[in-house]
Amino acid sequence: MTVLRHLRHDPWALAGGIVVLLFVLAAVLAPLLTAIPGQDPYRYHLDALDDSGAPRGFGGGISAQHWFGVEPLSGRDLFAIVVYGARTSILVGVGASAASVLVGVAVGLVAGYFGGWVDRVVSRVVDVMLGFPSLVFMISLTAVVAASFPKPLLIVLIIGFFGWPSVARVIRGQVLSLRSRTFATAAEAMGAPAGHVLARLLLPNVGASIIVYATILIPASIGTEAALSFLGVGVPPPTPSWGRSIGDAVAWFRVDPAYLVFPGGALFLLTLAFNAFGDGLRDALDPRVSRGRRSAATPVVDDRVVPNR
Amino acid sequence: MTEGAGSPVLAVRDLVVAFPGGAGRVVDSVGFDLHPGRVLALVGESGSGKSLTAMSVLGLLPPTASVSGSIRLEGEELLGADRGALRRVRGGRVGTVFQEPMSAFDPVYRVGDQVAEAIRVHRGGRRAALRARVAELLAAVGLPDPRRIAASFPHQLSGGQLQRAMIAMAISNDPVALIADEPTTALDVTVQAGILDLLRALAAERGTAILLITHDMGVVADLADDVLVLRRGETVERGPVRRVLLEPEHPYTRELLASVPTLVGGDVPASAPAGRPVAVLEQAVVSYSRRGRTLRALDGVDLEVRAGEVVGLVGESGSGKSTAGRALLGLAPLADGGASVEGVNLRRAGRRARREVRARIGTVFQDPASSLNPRTTVGWSIAEPLLLHTDRSGDQREERVAELLDAVRLPRDFARRYPHELSGGQRQRVAIARALALDPALLIADEPTSALDVSVQAAVLDLLADLQARLGFACLLISHDLAVVRRLADTVVVLRDGRVVERGPTARVLSEPADPYTRRLLAAVPVADPGLQAARREERRALEVQP
Numbered sequence: 001m002t003v004l005r006h007l008r009h010d011p012w013a014l015a016g017g018i019v020v021l022l023f024v025l026a027a028v029l030a031p032l033l034t035a036i037p038g039q040d041p042y043r044y045h046l047d048a049l050d051d052s053g054a055p056r057g058f059g060g061g062i063s064a065q066h067w068f069g070v071e072p073l074s075g076r077d078l079f080a081i082v083v084y085g086a087r088t089s090i091l092v093g094v095g096a097s098a099a100s101v102l103v104g105v106a107v108g109l110v111a112g113y114f115g116g117w118v119d120r121v122v123s124r125v126v127d128v129m130l131g132f133p134s135l136v137f138m139i140s141l142t143a144v145v146a147a148s149f150p151k152p153l154l155i156v157l158i159i160g161f162f163g164w165p166s167v168a169r170v171i172r173g174q175v176l177s178l179r180s181r182t183f184a185t186a187a188e189a190m191g192a193p194a195g196h197v198l199a200r201l202l203l204p205n206v207g208a209s210i211i212v213y214a215t216i217l218i219p220a221s222i223g224t225e226a227a228l229s230f231l232g233v234g235v236p237p238p239t240p241s242w243g244r245s246i247g248d249a250v251a252w253f254r255v256d257p258a259y260l261v262f263p264g265g266a267l268f269l270l271t272l273a274f275n276a277f278g279d280g281l282r283d284a285l286d287p288r289v290s291r292g293r294r295s296a297a298t299p300v301v302d303d304r305v306v307p308n309r
Numbered sequence: 310m311t312e313g314a315g316s317p318v319l320a321v322r323d324l325v326v327a328f329p330g331g332a333g334r335v336v337d338s339v340g341f342d343l344h345p346g347r348v349l350a351l352v353g354e355s356g357s358g359k360s361l362t363a364m365s366v367l368g369l370l371p372p373t374a375s376v377s378g379s380i381r382l383e384g385e386e387l388l389g390a391d392r393g394a395l396r397r398v399r400g401g402r403v404g405t406v407f408q409e410p411m412s413a414f415d416p417v418y419r420v421g422d423q424v425a426e427a428i429r430v431h432r433g434g435r436r437a438a439l440r441a442r443v444a445e446l447l448a449a450v451g452l453p454d455p456r457r458i459a460a461s462f463p464h465q466l467s468g469g470q471l472q473r474a475m476i477a478m479a480i481s482n483d484p485v486a487l488i489a490d491e492p493t494t495a496l497d498v499t500v501q502a503g504i505l506d507l508l509r510a511l512a513a514e515r516g517t518a519i520l521l522i523t524h525d526m527g528v529v530a531d532l533a534d535d536v537l538v539l540r541r542g543e544t545v546e547r548g549p550v551r552r553v554l555l556e557p558e559h560p561y562t563r564e565l566l567a568s569v570p571t572l573v574g575g576d577v578p579a580s581a582p583a584g585r586p587v588a589v590l591e592q593a594v595v596s597y598s599r600r601g602r603t604l605r606a607l608d609g610v611d612l613e614v615r616a617g618e619v620v621g622l623v624g625e626s627g628s629g630k631s632t633a634g635r636a637l638l639g640l641a642p643l644a645d646g647g648a649s650v651e652g653v654n655l656r657r658a659g660r661r662a663r664r665e666v667r668a669r670i671g672t673v674f675q676d677p678a679s680s681l682n683p684r685t686t687v688g689w690s691i692a693e694p695l696l697l698h699t700d701r702s703g704d705q706r707e708e709r710v711a712e713l714l715d716a717v718r719l720p721r722d723f724a725r726r727y728p729h730e731l732s733g734g735q736r737q738r739v740a741i742a743r744a745l746a747l748d749p750a751l752l753i754a755d756e757p758t759s760a761l762d763v764s765v766q767a768a769v770l771d772l773l774a775d776l777q778a779r780l781g782f783a784c785l786l787i788s789h790d791l792a793v794v795r796r797l798a799d800t801v802v803v804l805r806d807g808r809v810v811e812r813g814p815t816a817r818v819l820s821e822p823a824d825p826y827t828r829r830l831l832a833a834v835p836v837a838d839p840g841l842q843a844a845r846r847e848e849r850r851a852l853e854v855q856p
Binding site for chain 1: 638640663664665666667668670671672674675676679680681682683684685690693694697698740743747753
């Protein structure tokens with residue numbers, strides 16, 4: 001509740017949250033939305049193009065039927081592509097982030113709690129993963145894996161696989177400091193098994209950071225998916241993807257700049273909104289920040305409030 | 310405060326510090342005079358506003374605070390003074406000594422450089438001259454080998470050495486006044502005694518006026534000339550130290566003094582008839598290796614806690630007293646010797662057996678703020694041992710939690726609250742309730758009251774004594790505070806550097822200590838009676854002269 005109240009007073013985060021919500025709605029309701037002008041992202045409209053394959057008319061062929069204009073060469077409706085592209089972006093972004101967080105939290109908890117050789121092994125693996133040229137590896141992986149493997153799932157798994165190390169590192173650090181807090185020692189002193197300490201004591205205490213980290217990972221994953229599609233190794237055509245549209249649009253930029261503006265703008269807006277929301281969420285959940293802000297209203301009546309050490 | 314000759318160095322009048330919102334005035338119309346060569350003690354419990362009062366002199370209050378009144382340093386008004394003027398005061402005409410010497414120094418610079426920096430910002434000077442001045446200052450605060458100290462990093466020095474260096478820094482610009490905010494609270498008693506001697510000498514020899522902020526009546530008796538007692542921002546009582554400590558007029562002052570655990574007078578618990586041994590350490594050795602060196606935290610310790618008795622384990626920091634408790638819990642593995650609880654040999658017991666033994670032990674830790682899970686309710690925390698070791702249903706657990714809350718004299722509806730909604734004393738009661746949830750055979754209380762205010766401390770100690778008498782568990786009370794141990798323990802064991810130096814019935818050990826270390830430890834504890842304390846000081850000095 002206090003989190004919601006805090007977010008309400010943070011216009012930047014609030015705007016981010018609303019934009020994210022709008023994109024999610026658009027993605028869910030994509031068939032309905034595109035049905036209004038009577039479009040879908042797969043149908044060709046060659047009549048909307050001139051002889052060179054560029055869209056006819058203003059702004060890449062913006063009209064009552066084609067709200068964002070049409071795609072060069074094929075004449076497919078750009079509004080439908082952007083709206084359906086949101087599905088791809090959000091699905092891959094959320095899926096990959098969920099995979100990263102799941103693995104990262106599990107690994108971080110275990111490494112931080114057990115310490116010793118477990119921690120040493122995990123930390124080295126994390127170091128290697130973070131130092132890895134992941135984009136090169138992702139590109140080659142998409143080429144190596146059998147074509148029969150569903151491509152979107154593969155993309156989710158690959159991006160998720162390279163996302164977990166940073167999560168694991170953050171969670172491990174937090175668990176290390178939590179483990180030395182007395183309540184964890186107290187639980188151990190009363191004979192609590194490792195599972196109890198991990199699940200009932202440590203996990204709830206890192207919950208806030210997990211949520212925050214997830215909201216920051218999602219835009220990063222969306223960006224990675226767009227990058228892969230831009231390079232032509234992402235979600236295969238004809239499934240709409242912002243990254244692929246942006247990649248194609250670069251070649252048409254002189255003739256038809258609107259083709260770049262719409263998918264590019266959507267990608268920019270969504271990642272910015274997620275980041276703004278994640279930032280606000282971190283402030284709202286971080287007790288230190290909220291205490292700093294709250295001190296204006298209700299200071300703690302305690303000598304120790306004063307920075308006297 | 311009539312004895313102060315001449316005009317005051319620092320005159321505070323009608324000081325009001327308020328924060329917007331519910332808290333209101335946290336310092337309310339406080340006023341005092343600080344005279345050269347005299348020590349004024351601001352005494353109070355947490356939330357009394359004593360530190361805020363001192364910080365307002367330096368203009369170091371949080372920006373949200375609104376301050377009114379008058380603070381004059383040698384006639385010059387400090388309230389509303391510009392930043393430049395305040396900066397010249399801070400560290401220049403007013404030196405400050407903080408509570409935690411460990412965190413008051415920057416860990417990445419040498420101590421000497423930090424002291425030199427304090428001089429340089431106020432007076433400037435060449436490197437060589439500064440270095441000589443630093444050595445002179447460090448020698449003046451009683452540090453042997455000042456050049457070595459100056460070249461050391463903070464982590465290479467002990468707390469006592471750092472606090473002396475801090476004082477050297479505070480007096481580096483020959484301040485007219487010194488603010489000492491709980492200067493000895495983080496230190497061992499034997500170290501504290503030396504620091505108090507040093508501060509007394511500064512006031513006497515240099516004529517520095519000292520504003521001492523403390524919660525410890527013993528420290529007040531040892532050092533202060535005048536006392537100002539604060540409660541919730543208001544002045545409760547003021548006067549010369551003898552009058553206030555020996556004939557307090559205000560009921561609050563009387564209550565505060567009455568709750569100070571004492572080393573003289575009062576009752577010492579009569580030794581209870583000892584039952585079967587519940588916890589035993591036999592020639593226990595616990596060692597840590599740090600950077601290739603092996604340190605023995607426990608070095609052949611014998612300890613026995615019998616049913617129905619309270620054993621006080623006393624020692625200064627690094628004595629291994631907490632390690633002994635951890636060894637009994639199986640949290641610190643033994644390198645040699647034996648440990649058993651309820652007849653189970655902890656060295657030979659497997660994982661499972663060790664966990665079952667822990668179900669027979671209740672533990673209370675020092676810091677109630679961190680010993681409860683902040684994300685769960687108090688009721689959940691109290692029920693945690695039941696959840697782990699019994700198969701009681703939710704209702705049965707709730708019932709037991711209610712019983713336990715009754716036992717520690719907290720309202721039953723506290724079960725639904727979160728730790729941050731409770732005061733320190735209440736949290737410690739919750740921790741005790743949790744420790745008792747499984748009717749333990751042994752209670753290990755590790756510094757159970759040292760994070761609490763004296764008045765709260767007294768109540769928690771009484772509660773522990775009462776519960777122990779009623780439930781008859783064996784209790785290992787670990788503390789640095791001899792007075793706390795005296796109040797509760799039947800038997801005392803004194804540890805030093807991982808070895809037992811003395812053991813025996815509390816009354817005997819604390820009145821006729823046989824070991825020289827125990828004698829010094831006892832002599833270093835200040836008592837809340839200025840006359841008596843002066844006599845004790847002489848005694849302590851005599852002990853120090855002996856080898």
